[in-house]
Amino acid sequence: METYFRDLAQTLCAAILPQETLLLNYDGETSDFVRFNQNKIRQAGNVRQQYLQLDLIAKQRQSTATLPLCGDRARDETQAVKVIAGLREQLAVIPDNPHINYALAVHDSRDAADSALPSPYAAVDDIIGRAQGLDLVGIWASGQQLRGFANSLGQFNWHARASFNFDWSVYQNSDKAVKSNYAGTQWNNGVLEQKLNYSREVQTVLARPAIKLKPGRYRVFLTPSALNEIMTLLNWGAFGLKSHRTLQTPLIKMIKEAARLQRQVHLVEHHADGLAPRFTRQGFAKPERVALIEKGEYRDCLANARDAKEYGVEVNCAIEHPQSLHMAGGDLSQADVLRELGTGIYISNLWYCNFSDRNNCRITGMTRFASLWVENGEAIAPIDVMRFDESVYHFLGDKLVALTAEREHILDTGTYEKRSDASALLPGALVEDFAFTL
Amino acid sequence: MNWQPIVDEFKQCVPAVDFWSLRLVDDETETLSVREGVAQPPASAQSRGAYMTLVHRGGMAYGATSDLTAPGFKRAIESAMNWLEVTRRHALLNVDKLPRPGTSGRYRSAVAQPWHGMTLNDKLALLQQVNTALKIDPAIVYWEAHLRHRRTAVVLCTSDGVSIEQTFHYIVPGCAAVANRGAETQMRTGGGWGSVRQGGLEQLAAFGFPDSARQVAEEALTLVDAPQCPSGTMSVLLTPSQMMLQIHESIGHPLELDRILGDERNYAGRSFVTLDMFGHYQYGSELLNVTYDPSHPEEVASYGFDDDGSPAQRVFLIRNGVLERPLGGSISQSRAGMDGVANARACDWNRPPIDRMANLNLEPGDRSLQELIAAIENGVLMDTNRSWSIDDSRNKFQFGCEWGRLIQDGELKGVVKNPSYRGVSAEFWRNLTQVGDRGTFEIWGTPYCGKGEPNQVIQVGHASPACVFSNVEVFGGA
Numbered sequence: 001m002e003t004y005f006r007d008l009a010q011t012l013c014a015a016i017l018p019q020e021t022l023l024l025n026y027d028g029e030t031s032d033f034v035r036f037n038q039n040k041i042r043q044a045g046n047v048r049q050q051y052l053q054l055d056l057i058a059k060q061r062q063s064t065a066t067l068p069l070c071g072d073r074a075r076d077e078t079q080a081v082k083v084i085a086g087l088r089e090q091l092a093v094i095p096d097n098p099h100i101n102y103a104l105a106v107h108d109s110r111d112a113a114d115s116a117l118p119s120p121y122a123a124v125d126d127i128i129g130r131a132q133g134l135d136l137v138g139i140w141a142s143g144q145q146l147r148g149f150a151n152s153l154g155q156f157n158w159h160a161r162a163s164f165n166f167d168w169s170v171y172q173n174s175d176k177a178v179k180s181n182y183a184g185t186q187w188n189n190g191v192l193e194q195k196l197n198y199s200r201e202v203q204t205v206l207a208r209p210a211i212k213l214k215p216g217r218y219r220v221f222l223t224p225s226a227l228n229e230i231m232t233l234l235n236w237g238a239f240g241l242k243s244h245r246t247l248q249t250p251l252i253k254m255i256k257e258a259a260r261l262q263r264q265v266h267l268v269e270h271h272a273d274g275l276a277p278r279f280t281r282q283g284f285a286k287p288e289r290v291a292l293i294e295k296g297e298y299r300d301c302l303a304n305a306r307d308a309k310e311y312g313v314e315v316n317c318a319i320e321h322p323q324s325l326h327m328a329g330g331d332l333s334q335a336d337v338l339r340e341l342g343t344g345i346y347i348s349n350l351w352y353c354n355f356s357d358r359n360n361c362r363i364t365g366m367t368r369f370a371s372l373w374v375e376n377g378e379a380i381a382p383i384d385v386m387r388f389d390e391s392v393y394h395f396l397g398d399k400l401v402a403l404t405a406e407r408e409h410i411l412d413t414g415t416y417e418k419r420s421d422a423s424a425l426l427p428g429a430l431v432e433d434f435a436f437t438l
Numbered sequence: 439m440n441w442q443p444i445v446d447e448f449k450q451c452v453p454a455v456d457f458w459s460l461r462l463v464d465d466e467t468e469t470l471s472v473r474e475g476v477a478q479p480p481a482s483a484q485s486r487g488a489y490m491t492l493v494h495r496g497g498m499a500y501g502a503t504s505d506l507t508a509p510g511f512k513r514a515i516e517s518a519m520n521w522l523e524v525t526r527r528h529a530l531l532n533v534d535k536l537p538r539p540g541t542s543g544r545y546r547s548a549v550a551q552p553w554h555g556m557t558l559n560d561k562l563a564l565l566q567q568v569n570t571a572l573k574i575d576p577a578i579v580y581w582e583a584h585l586r587h588r589r590t591a592v593v594l595c596t597s598d599g600v601s602i603e604q605t606f607h608y609i610v611p612g613c614a615a616v617a618n619r620g621a622e623t624q625m626r627t628g629g630g631w632g633s634v635r636q637g638g639l640e641q642l643a644a645f646g647f648p649d650s651a652r653q654v655a656e657e658a659l660t661l662v663d664a665p666q667c668p669s670g671t672m673s674v675l676l677t678p679s680q681m682m683l684q685i686h687e688s689i690g691h692p693l694e695l696d697r698i699l700g701d702e703r704n705y706a707g708r709s710f711v712t713l714d715m716f717g718h719y720q721y722g723s724e725l726l727n728v729t730y731d732p733s734h735p736e737e738v739a740s741y742g743f744d745d746d747g748s749p750a751q752r753v754f755l756i757r758n759g760v761l762e763r764p765l766g767g768s769i770s771q772s773r774a775g776m777d778g779v780a781n782a783r784a785c786d787w788n789r790p791p792i793d794r795m796a797n798l799n800l801e802p803g804d805r806s807l808q809e810l811i812a813a814i815e816n817g818v819l820m821d822t823n824r825s826w827s828i829d830d831s832r833n834k835f836q837f838g839c840e841w842g843r844l845i846q847d848g849e850l851k852g853v854v855k856n857p858s859y860r861g862v863s864a865e866f867w868r869n870l871t872q873v874g875d876r877g878t879f880e881i882w883g884t885p886y887c888g889k890g891e892p893n894q895v896i897q898v899g900h901a902s903p904a905c906v907f908s909n910v911e912v913f914g915g916a
Contacts, residue, residue, distance in 0.1 A: 032521070033892045037701050040530035045500030046517035047788045049487065055479070062479040068486045068504040093559050095477050121524050128528050138704040139891035169704045175831055177703065246580035247618040248625070256621040351707075354827040356838060357856055357915035359622055364836050366829040385829045387836060387860070415892035438834050438860050
């Protein structure tokens with residue numbers, strides 16, 4: 001498809017008027033999706049989709065259209081040329097926009113990583129075979145994702161990835177389950193076996209009578225997966241330039257009242273280690289990294305093309321929330337987590353987080369899956385789900401006891417519209433006085 | 439769009455199987471917005487593709503493609519046939535016993551004022567006018583208005599000769615003002631923000647678009663200086679803009695039959711409702727009457743047929759507080775052995791139909807708004823949802839609203855900010871003590887209901903009167 005997009009782009013860019021600029025973004029995906037319930041297949045199929053986004057710009061005016069591609073050059077060209085004509089008509093009547101911003105310097109790139117994906121049919125047979133006897137429910141997603149950028153200034157960027165993401169839960173009874181994930185570009189049966197064995201081992205603890213906790217404050221350990229739920233919520237405005245300049249960020253106390261998190265909290269948007277393309281939809285190259293929080297203090301914002309123009313800063317992202325967030329580890333060894341937790345709650349997963357008081361960055365959410373009551377360093381039994389309501393300024397601030405040295409690389413399982421290319425590298429967090437309310 | 443050549447092309451490609459269905463979708467969305475007085479680039483997005491289901495000798499699989507040519511169909515069919523072989527070895531469902539659509543038909547949205555009947559210039563001017571009405575004070579630090587139109591044409595045809603054609607038009611307006619003083623920021627939204635209606639531009643007035651803009655800004659300023667919502671156990675009066683969310687999260691999702699059957703346990707979750715509860719479980723007080731109702735033409739999920747081809751008709755899910763029927767489409771009904779509704783829906787051509795909410799409405803009672811307020815000794819009126827969280831069994835919830843008004847001794851008092859409440863679904867609806875009449879009844883909906891693996895965002899409708907609940911745990915911010 002790279003050649004197809006390159007040729008299509010050349011034709012379309014040659015069709016515009018001298019005073020016009022054309023930006024083209026290609027999104028392609030071929031994905032196999034298999035949905036499991038009771039270790040059987042509920043739904044299985046394949047999705048092949050291709051889209052072309054066209055941005056026509058003239059002076060201070062811009063108009064955007066996205067259309068599906070069929071892959072037949074003549075048909076796609078005809079359709080795209082018609083769309084460009086429609087955009088041109090719009091440019092004639094819309095007002096000027098002072099925030100139009102696109103890359104003027106031409107820098108080509110090509111990033112097409114090798115991979116050894118398994119046959120999805122064989123992988124699904126393998127999963128079901130190895131999980132015999134387990135109530136396994138989840139989703140297999142695999143295949144190729146393509147992204148391309150081209151503009152009438154002559155720039156061309158290409159990004160191709162093939163990956164798999166198997167995300168599943170093994171249920172013991174009612175809502176007691178353990179969640180696991182195996183994602184990457186190189187399939188290894190041994191890793192799957194190891195993860196399924198872990199799921200089996202945890203079943204013995206989950207089978208014990210659940211403990212009903214009373215609302216109150218507890219010492220807790222948040223696994224990297226649980227912490228990832230928090231970080232995903234912070235995507236709603238915590239780090240974006242626009243939300244900071246318009247004072248909508250949930251971290252407003254960090255910028256207005258010099259509130260801070262604990263010194264060991266370092267957050268970085270690490271573009272270079274991410275799975276997303278290193279170019280934006282306006283053709284800008286992303287920097288290697290953007291420091292968001294350093295030593296507990298707010299540092300830089302993520303600025304997309306539009307907002308960078310409005311506020312006179314450099315473009316440093318495609319969208320104003322992290323897509324490859326890295327959080328620094330601490331000095332707590334993973335092997336010591338239960339001992340250091342002592343008596344409290346091991347929170348394997350959080351669920352459905354939302355802001356309960358945005359100005360104080362207070363977040364509510366639920367425990368989920370294999371969250372366990374721990375006494376004197378020993379996992380005793382699962383807990384019935386509990387609602388927490390706590391401020392980030394506490395659990396990553398004055399109540400943060402330690403971060404694990406080991407970090408987990410979490411590949412986003414999201415498949416809204418298309419498979420996500422977001423990821424995060426996070427430690428676990430030991431926290432005291434964590435508030436549960438229901 | 440003339441679908442026939444595409445359907446004919448598909449028929450040339452599809453092999454001889456026990457059953458096939460083809461769903462073709464042509465979807466166009468146009469979005470206009472003006473932020474802080476600056477018109478953003480107009481954006482249009484088109485989605486067009488085919489979703490095919492093949493059933494053969496105990497296997498069932500799908501293929502979906504944006505390539506509507508013969509080679510595109512052949513590739514999609516080949517993939518589906520490969521998966522069909524795998525599903526035959528590991529099938530959860532007995533596909534030979536699954537019901538098939540049997541009725542052909544058509545449906546079209548009722549549109550009085552077409553989207554294209556107003557020029558682009560006039561729409562942008564309208565959004566500018568809203569922006570002007572929003573920026574009334576230096577403390578308004580951000581403001582915006584948007585208008586979106588979506589047209590979706592869907593054709594479903596099957597190897598049994600069934601053919602269903604439906605065309606929908608949706609309108610998504612909204613405006614917002616953000617006020618700030620120091621480290622205190624409050625957002626107030628209006629004009630339909632976060633909601634959606636079916637039809638044309640005539641639907642804007644029902645959302646108060648554009649006329650509510652100045653009030654939105656004034657209320658944002660009021661909120662910044664307002665005291666926190668008090669804490670305690672008291673009554674809450676929920677307006678339809680919050681009832682929408684309450685119904686959605688703690689009735690809609692728990693009643694989805696695929697959740698009850700366990701399909702969603704890895705993602706959206708399960709349900710505290712079990713199959714044996716239908717027919718006798720007291721879900722709420724006797725005032726609680728909930729319908730699946732595709733008959734309001736302006737409500738977003740009114741349609742003639744769902745995406746599996748089942749005809750849609752109004753039924754009670756909860757009557758006088760008793761649970762009667764789940765939200766389950768034909769496949770789930772077959773699995774569970776009970777009646778459901780026509781709610782197997784897909785967000786686009788590239789995703790399979792699953793059980794979704796559609797129009798899920800709470801039927802009106804007989805109390806005027808004044809009567810609802812007058813009967814409250816100590817409580818808070820809450821309007822417009824802004825925070826939502828509920829457990830994976832859809833029981834323990836916590837919701838927050840933009841706007842609160844104290845109610846004391848039967849009278850509305852001052853404004854409070856960060857009004858929030860929490861509870862448990864299984865208990866909360868039994869504390870429904872008053873239901874507003876038709877004068878308080880409003881049609882809302884959300885374009886953003888997420889569910890399914892692979893994930894799907896779909897639009898659902900919720901209509902409700904204002905309602906009063908007693909003995910609720912209420913609190914504010916900080």
